[in-house]
Amino acid sequence: AQKVTQAQTEISVVEKEDVTLDCVYETRDTTYYLFWYKQPPSGELVFLIRRNSFDEQNEISGRYSWNFQKSTSSFNFTITASQVVDSAVYFCALSEESDSWGKLQFGAGTQVVVTP
Amino acid sequence: NAGVMQNPRHLVRRRGQEARLRCSPMKGHSHVYWYRQLPEEGLKFMVYLQKENIIDESGMPKERFSAEFPKEGPSILRIQQVVRGDSAAYFCASSPAGGGAKEDEQYFGPGTRLTVT
Numbered sequence: 001a002q003k004v005t006q007a008q009t010e011i012s013v014v015e016k017e018d019v020t021l022d023c024v025y026e027t028r029d030t031t032y033y034l035f036w037y038k039q040p041p042s043g044e045l046v047f048l049i050r051r052n053s054f055d056e057q058n059e060i061s062g063r064y065s066w067n068f069q070k071s072t073s074s075f076n077f078t079i080t081a082s083q084v085v086d087s088a089v090y091f092c093a094l095s096e097e098s099d100s101w102g103k104l105q106f107g108a109g110t111q112v113v114v115t116p
Numbered sequence: 117n118a119g120v121m122q123n124p125r126h127l128v129r130r131r132g133q134e135a136r137l138r139c140s141p142m143k144g145h146s147h148v149y150w151y152r153q154l155p156e157e158g159l160k161f162m163v164y165l166q167k168e169n170i171i172d173e174s175g176m177p178k179e180r181f182s183a184e185f186p187k188e189g190p191s192i193l194r195i196q197q198v199v200r201g202d203s204a205a206y207f208c209a210s211s212p213a214g215g216g217a218k219e220d221e222q223y224f225g226p227g228t229r230l231t232v233t
Binding site: 047 | 157161171175
C-alpha cells in the first residue's frame with residue numbers, strides 16, 4: 001500500500017506565483033521522519049528538508065516553507081514567489097522506526113512547471 | 117567535499133548481459149542505500165547496506181539482483197541477465213549513521229541510467 005500520497009501530478013504556475021505541494025502520509029509509528037527532495041530536469045536528487053515526528057514547528061528556508069500537521073498526516077511544501085529554476089519534480093518521503101529507518105518510501109512526485 | 121559518486125552515469129546493456137553499478141558514499145558515510153526509478157515513476161527502495169552487511173533488502177527483486185558494500189571500495193549493485201524491464205535510473209544514497217539518528221540524512225548520487233536494448 002502506498003504510504004506517501006502526492007495527489008498533484010503536475011502544477012503549472014507563472015513566475016512569482018506561490019505554489020503549494022501536498023503530501024499526505026500513512027504510518028502507525030509514533031516516531032518517523034518526513035523528507036522533501038527536488039529532482040530538476042538534470043536528474044539528480046537534491047535534499048531539501050528532514051523533519052521528525054515530534055517537531056511540528058513549521059519551517060521556512062528562504063522562499064521555501066513547510067507545514068507539518070500530524071492531525072491530518074500532512075507535510076505540505078510551499079514555494080513563495082516561484083522562479084523558473086524551481087521547475088522540477090518534487091518528492092515527499094517517509095522513513096519509519098518500525099521499518100529499518102533507512103528505507104525511504106517516496107510519493108509519486110509532483111511536477112512543478114514555472115513559466116516566465 | 118565530494119558528494120556521493122556513481123559510475124557509470126549511463127550504461128547500455130543488451131538483454132542477457134550483466135550490469136554492474138558502482139557507488140562511492142560521501143566521506144565519513146558508512147550507510148548506503150539503493151533506489152530504482154522507473155520511467156515516469158517515483159523512487160522505490162531496493163536495499164540498505166552497511167560495510168560488509170545487508171541491513172534491509174526487502175525491495176530487491178528475488179532473482180538476478182544482488183548488492184554488496186565491502187570493507188574497502190565502493191558499493192556494487194549487480195544485475196545479472198538484464199531484461200528490458202530493468203531499464204531505469206538507479207540511485208545510490210549515503211548517510212553517516214542510520215537507525216533514525218539525527219545524522220542519518222540521506223544524500224543522493226547523480227544516478228546511473230541503465231538502458232537495456
